[in-house]
Amino acid sequence: MLKLLKFLPTLPARLLQPVGASYLLIGLWTGVGAIATALDFPLVQVWDQQAQTRFFEVRGPIAAPQELVVLAMDERTDSQVRFFESATARPDFVQWLETSPWKRQAHAVVLQRLMAGGAKVVGIDVLFLDASSHGEQDDRELQQVLQRYRERIVLAAEYAEDTSQGFGISLSEPSPTLQIQPPLQIGYVNALPAADGRIHDLPGQYRQQVLASLGLTEIPAFSEAIAQIANPKLKPPKGEGIYFYGPSGRTFETISFWDVLDPQEWQRLQQRQVFKNKIVLVGATAESYQDFAAAPFAESFLYPSRMPGVEIHANAVATLLKDRAIAEGMPNFWVRGLFVLVFVGAIGLMTRLLRVSWQRLAFSMGIALGWVGIGYASFTYGQTVLPVVVPAGAIALNGITYFVSGTITEQLEKRRLRRTLERYVAPAIVQEILKQPDDYHSLLRGRKLKAAVLFSDIRSFTTISESMAAEHETEHLVEQLNTYLDAMVQAISEAGGTVDKFIGDAVMAEFGSPISQGEKEDAMNAVRAALKMRQALIELRDRWHQENRVLFFNGIGINYGELIAGNIGSERRLEYTVIGDTVNVASRVEGATKIWGTDILITKNVYDLVCDQVEASYLGEHAVKGHGATIPLYALICLKGESPTAYLKMRNELRRFLNWKPPLKS
Known part of the structure; x- marks a missing residue:
């Protein structure tokens, strides 16, 4: 409880931090997604229905049941009629098609031929609501065919708005002039567009959502009546969605209305037995009839053509006959909402376990795409709809949120890290370290490596400082020392070195730690730094000579070898540094510059790595305190091909300053 009381006052500040804000947003995406799904928001419906449309398009057209044939009142029929309008000799049946609507005799002849051709059932998606404008005989011709084949024919009916007694809906049935006894099979052709404006559901949804609520007398849907005649043992559909087989004009075998009327074309159709044991749907596909609706495989980028109503009915009949109705995997909205909350929340917690921002983003996007794939497979192969868009979108948003907040946090950490590193690491190395911050943090824990170690110290600085302090020139001393150290650090940094520490007037630096460029290059960088420091x-x-100031001399010692690098110190103060015999030897070599009367000494370990690029003078063996054995030392003169002027100048002036005498040979 005490911890909670301490935590609560800091909560607003925590939420303003990138990490806190990210958790707030992740909770928001998850919660809003779950609530929107549970309440079945219209926008969620639209997204899910659009996803179903895309799933159909990704799946592409598949083979439709061969027992279904569409007899199209199409453009070919209209164009043939126009062709024969001005012809002197023309078939007798053309006159049946010259008016709008057509004479019912044309439908009677076509029905007669379809039945003669062995059609199992014929559904006519044409509304014969009024008596024929061509007289009683025209109606009688169609009525006689309907009477003869009434058990195998379904006529279209429609529920329409009825304003005679206020607002309402009434059933518009075929004209009484076509009524027979027993009554004809009829089915309503109404469909209920979904939230996205497309037809997705079987016509039974219209009955459940519209007719049942109004208490109207219910009749079968057009597609249901056809499927019931084709298969009297048909089971109720397991779901509500139509399983669309493909786009308009390319899915079901389609025959032109003209070809059934034309004797020659009809003979060819008869020879092929096109209609034998087939379910035939007669309906309009020509633009002039304007009998089109938005549906999957229609009015989209991949499938721009519209889908005629008769083909939507054909897909519905095929869905019922093949028991492929698409069902909701989670019919209860609250169950869906709970699923979104648990699923998205669990993925969010799993994502948090990853440490790197891009890994979190990749994991989230992978899970989101994977869930879309599962939804696609369930929809396409199992005819089961899963909530896809909201879970996948929320997971993706969570991943993006993690990535953005992580990137911001990493940039802030890099900025802090840069400020820390730039105190003692060359800018180029800082950049290299910041590219892989995790590697840097692992370096801090300590490891063995090989590197070049450089020590530099001002000759007789204690004497100089005491003298200037006595003359009350302490401020000038500090200023001059800082100027000197700035120049030395710049030389080290330009050569790719890491300034380890300042020990009074001494400077310690490494080359190859924390980032190595290879043994030879690390040693050469140390040599370059020493030569830059000399210059x-x-x-x-x-x-300083012109300013009448004290002139400094320094000594530089370089050694190469194995050492241990890491954060070393107390809990209160840790510093990245190196330790080991290589460091101790480098310090002793720097001190030996006074003995040998030169400003830069390198050990044999260094010389062996750089001898092909430098001029150096072998000085002999040198006993190193605490090391046991003697060490060969070399005076660094210059790079090969360069002038030794700077070396000679510094050596001669240093020797005069030290009143140097050659060491005695043992």
Whole structure:
């Protein structure tokens, strides 16, 4: 309880931090997604229905049941009629098609031929609501065919708005002039567009959502009546969605209405037995009839053509006959909402276990795409709809949120890390470290490596500082020392070195730690740094001489070998540094510059790595305190091909300053 009381006051500040804000947003995406799904928001419906449309398109057209044939009142029929309008000799049946609507005699002849051709059932998606405008005989011709084949024919009916007694809906049935006894099979052709404006559901949904609520007398849907005649043992559909087989004009075998009327074309159709044992749907596909609706495989980028109503009925009949109705995997909205909450929340917690921002993003996007794939497979192969868009979208948003907040946090950490590193690491190395911050943190824990270690110290600095302090020039001393150290650090940084620490007037640096560029290059970088330091000191000495200031001399020692690098110190103060015999030897070698009367000494370990690129003078063996054995030392002169002027100048002036005498040979 005490911890909670301490935590609560800091909560607003925590939420303003990138990490806190990200958790708030992740909770928001998850919660809003779950609530929107549970309450079945219209926008969620639209997204899910659009996903179903895309799933159909990704799946592509598949083979439709061969027992279904569409007899199309199509453009071919209209164009043939127009062709024969001005012809002197023309078939007798053309006159049946010259008016709008057509004479019912044309439908009577077509029905007669379809039945003669062995059609199992014929559904006519044409509304014969009024008596024929061509007289009683026209109706009688169709009525006689309907009477003869009434058990195998379904006529279309429609529920329409009825304003005679206020607002309402009434059933518009075929004209009484076509009524027979026993009554004809009829089915309503109404469909209920979904939230996205497309037809997705079987016509039974119209009955459940519209007719049942109004208490109207219910009749079968057009597709249901056809399927019931084709298979009297048909089971109720397991779901509500139509399983669309493909786009308009390319899915079901389609025959032109003209070809059944034309004797020659009809003979060819008869020879092929096109209609034998087939379910035939007669309906309009020509633009002039405007009998189109938005549906999957229609009015989209991949499938721009519209889908005629008769083909939507054909897909519905095929769905019922093949028991492929698409069902909701989670019919209860609250169950869906709970699923979204648990699923998205669990993925969010799993994502948090990953440490790197791009891994979190990749994991989230992978899970989101994987869930879309599962939804696609369930929809396509199992005819089961799962909530896809909201869970996948929420997971993706969570991943993006993690990525953005992680990136911001990483940038802030890099900025802090940069400020820390730039105190003692060359800018180029800082950049290299910041590319892989995790590697840097592992370096801090300590490891063995090989590197070049450079020590530099001002000759007789204690004497100089005491003298200037006595003359009350302490401020000038500090200023001059800082100027000197700035120049030395710049030389080290430009050569790719890491400034380890300052020990009074001494500087310690490494080359190859924390980032190595290879043994030879690390050693050469140390040599380059030493030569830059020599040149920088020469320039400072010239300036100080003109300013009548004290002139500094320094000594530099370089060694190469194995050492241990890491964060070393107390809990309160840790510093990245290196330790080991290589470091101790480098320090002793720097001190030996006074003995040998030169400014830069390198060990044999260094010389062996750089001998092909430098000029150096072998000085002999040198006993190192605490090391046991003697060490060969070399005076660094210059790079090969360069002038030794700077070396000679510094050596001669240093020797005069030290009143140097050659060491006695043992």
